Amino acid sequence: MTDAPRTVVITGASSGFGKEMAQAFLGEGWRTFATLRAADGRNKPAADELRALGAEVVELDVTDTESVERAAAEIHTAAGAVDVLVNNAGNSFFGITEAFTPEAVERQFATNVFGALRVNRAFLGAMRNRRSGLIVYISSVVGRIVLPFGGVYCASKWALEALAEAASYELRPFGVEVGIVEPGAFSTNISASRTGPDDQARVAAYGESAKAGLAVGGTLVEMAKGHAPSEVAHAVVALAKATPGTRPLRTVVDFGLTAAAEINARIAPLQSDTLLQFGVGQLAAPA
Numbered sequence: 001m002t003d004a005p006r007t008v009v010i011t012g013a014s015s016g017f018g019k020e021m022a023q024a025f026l027g028e029g030w031r032t033f034a035t036l037r038a039a040d041g042r043n044k045p046a047a048d049e050l051r052a053l054g055a056e057v058v059e060l061d062v063t064d065t066e067s068v069e070r071a072a073a074e075i076h077t078a079a080g081a082v083d084v085l086v087n088n089a090g091n092s093f094f095g096i097t098e099a100f101t102p103e104a105v106e107r108q109f110a111t112n113v114f115g116a117l118r119v120n121r122a123f124l125g126a127m128r129n130r131r132s133g134l135i136v137y138i139s140s141v142v143g144r145i146v147l148p149f150g151g152v153y154c155a156s157k158w159a160l161e162a163l164a165e166a167a168s169y170e171l172r173p174f175g176v177e178v179g180i181v182e183p184g185a186f187s188t189n190i191s192a193s194r195t196g197p198d199d200q201a202r203v204a205a206y207g208e209s210a211k212a213g214l215a216v217g218g219t220l221v222e223m224a225k226g227h228a229p230s231e232v233a234h235a236v237v238a239l240a241k242a243t244p245g246t247r248p249l250r251t252v253v254d255f256g257l258t259a260a261a262e263i264n265a266r267i268a269p270l271q272s273d274t275l276l277q278f279g280v281g282q283l284a285a286p287a
Helices: 016-027 044-053 065-079 102-112 114-130 151-174 200-205 207-224 230-241 260-277
Strands: 007-010 031-036 056-059 084-087 133-138 176-183 250-253
Touching: 007 016, 016 031, 016 044, 016 230, 031 044, 031 065, 044 056, 056 065, 065 114, 084 114, 102 114, 102 151, 114 133, 114 151, 114 176, 133 151, 133 230, 151 176, 176 230, 200 207, 230 250, 250 260
Parallel strands: 007 031, 007 084, 031 056, 084 133, 133 176, 176 250
Antiparallel strands: none
16 A cells, blocks of 8 residues: 655646646655636636646635635645645736835735735644644745835735744644745746836836836846746755755745845844744744
């Protein structure tokens, strides 16, 4: 009798990192639930391709609580508590921070932050009850550094990082681990379909200064060249396969092009000291 394959759920699997991760986990023999929006609509070609590879495609919109709960119920019925949950679904709003209305910023957070919260709430109970599991958050190096004209997107990733790290401490007594993966610049749909500011009058008020945003965007495009999204998928699979208790909280995948790894290394001991100061040092990961 053979052991049942390990299971993974990936959000935002229609393209980019999500699609690459689904392929990578399937290649490792995992039972892979690839979730995406509009599986019978605009994303049907992607859904069909994922099914052909062996993935189990499930409709899931991270911005819709009913959709998330329905998908989680379907997956739990089929597989029980999953081994790994990957919060990958995301989008990118880029431009002058003042020129985004609060409603636009809410849309950015609806996917990148509240989406992950919804998905976690749907799957964490089963993991806690089983006292094992791994939640992976696909963040970004701009969850640790800040770029001008990237304030809205950076803010969403900083928020995601805070929620993920706090959860890593709170879930430790239940045997559930958290991994934060911080990609640098890659050529994916998220970079090709960035959303700009919705208040064009504010953009115009910045005059020539607004052109600096084009320079930042151009640098990101140049940094992405030659970087295959599969590198991020491999990092996530490595976390999933690692022995529980040995996984790092943060994994940077940026080819050494940003200061994110150095920032992480410098902040980690200060964060550990902070936990000790507040009397919860036992919740920190072993050194």
